[in-house]
Amino acid sequence: MQRRPFLKNTALAGFSILSGRLLRKSSNMLTFGQNEKQYTLDQDWVKATPASLPVKDCHEMVQATQGQILLLTNETKNNIISFEKSGKVLGTSAHNFPGGHGLTLAGEGNDQVIFITDTDLHQVFKTDLNGNTIQTWQCPMDTGLYQDPKQFVPTETTVLPTGEFYVADGYGEQHILHYGIDGLLKNSFGGRGEGDHHLDNAHGICIDNRNGSPTLLITDRTRCCFKRFTLQGEYLEKIELPGACVCRPVIKGDYLYAAVLRSPHMGTNNTGFVIILNKENKVVSVVGGAEAAYNPDGSLQPFYQTIQIFKHPHDVLVDDEENLYVCQWNSGQVYPYKFKPIG
Numbered sequence: 001m002q003r004r005p006f007l008k009n010t011a012l013a014g015f016s017i018l019s020g021r022l023l024r025k026s027s028n029m030l031t032f033g034q035n036e037k038q039y040t041l042d043q044d045w046v047k048a049t050p051a052s053l054p055v056k057d058c059h060e061m062v063q064a065t066q067g068q069i070l071l072l073t074n075e076t077k078n079n080i081i082s083f084e085k086s087g088k089v090l091g092t093s094a095h096n097f098p099g100g101h102g103l104t105l106a107g108e109g110n111d112q113v114i115f116i117t118d119t120d121l122h123q124v125f126k127t128d129l130n131g132n133t134i135q136t137w138q139c140p141m142d143t144g145l146y147q148d149p150k151q152f153v154p155t156e157t158t159v160l161p162t163g164e165f166y167v168a169d170g171y172g173e174q175h176i177l178h179y180g181i182d183g184l185l186k187n188s189f190g191g192r193g194e195g196d197h198h199l200d201n202a203h204g205i206c207i208d209n210r211n212g213s214p215t216l217l218i219t220d221r222t223r224c225c226f227k228r229f230t231l232q233g234e235y236l237e238k239i240e241l242p243g244a245c246v247c248r249p250v251i252k253g254d255y256l257y258a259a260v261l262r263s264p265h266m267g268t269n270n271t272g273f274v275i276i277l278n279k280e281n282k283v284v285s286v287v288g289g290a291e292a293a294y295n296p297d298g299s300l301q302p303f304y305q306t307i308q309i310f311k312h313p314h315d316v317l318v319d320d321e322e323n324l325y326v327c328q329w330n331s332g333q334v335y336p337y338k339f340k341p342i343g
Helices: none
Strands: 032-034 037-042 057-064 069-073 080-083 087-091 100-106 112-116 123-127 133-137 156-159 165-168 177-178 183-188 205-208 217-222 226-229 235-240 251-252 255-262 273-277 283-287 312-317 325-328 337-341
Touching: 037 283, 057 100, 057 312, 057 325, 069 100, 100 156, 112 312, 156 205, 165 217, 205 251, 217 235, 251 312, 255 325, 273 312
Parallel strands: none
Antiparallel strands: 032 037, 032 283, 037 337, 057 069, 069 080, 080 087, 100 112, 112 123, 123 133, 156 165, 165 177, 177 183, 205 217, 217 226, 226 235, 251 255, 255 273, 255 312, 273 283, 312 325, 325 337
């Protein structure tokens, strides 16, 4: 039987939305997700107010070695916000990223740096943890891949332990650019086009070490899937997630987490959720959406939102205690939500 997008009565019991905010009494009684990845919601995790700490779009989050959580926004009053896990604001920094989008940690301990992509400036930045620029990369015009610097609209990076890194041009020409430890371009692959080795909205990228040899997981958001490539850019496989326009892949332990910006068959707005897969690429939990349903041939039925706890989820952070943080784009300038694991 083919499922239809609908709101399950059991999921909606005791749940309401009032002026864009969840009713506290009801939401505290709800469980989100399924199987081994279930959570309760702490919507008021951040200890701040919009007047004192404005945000526009909360794009991505990471946790530094010393435990602080860093949030990247495109609000130039505070592009980078640092939090304790309790939600206490430790400080704000950086005021020069009007299109701050991708946030990736690299290095260890006191040597940690972050890579920031800016979709308005068409640049990639390596900075310290306060957003002070160390190095900048522009559109690689000398490659012949671009006719105009503004065609380069980078959305994400991922960094190897050696210092080599990859840039996903997810809002631009869809190329994956591989840079060496000297900061010079080594290789490119992907790009627009048909066929599995091409990409459409290559929104996110990460290194996946879960099965021994490192590979690249790259978002193909328009086509509702992740694609796996070798570090040299050779296509390996596709992880199809029908009904899930996934953002960047996030690896924690044996699991892959991803915010789903929208479910296309439900409409373009306010249909997002979070999806969690194990290392066999099986979906084990959907936070804010229907549980995964597999057909007899092993394919998935389309995912859909069941409860509108999210509008447009854009990224997921899993901290060192397995708490889940979800930040959102174009969602009323809300702070990230925190989900605490059950069990």
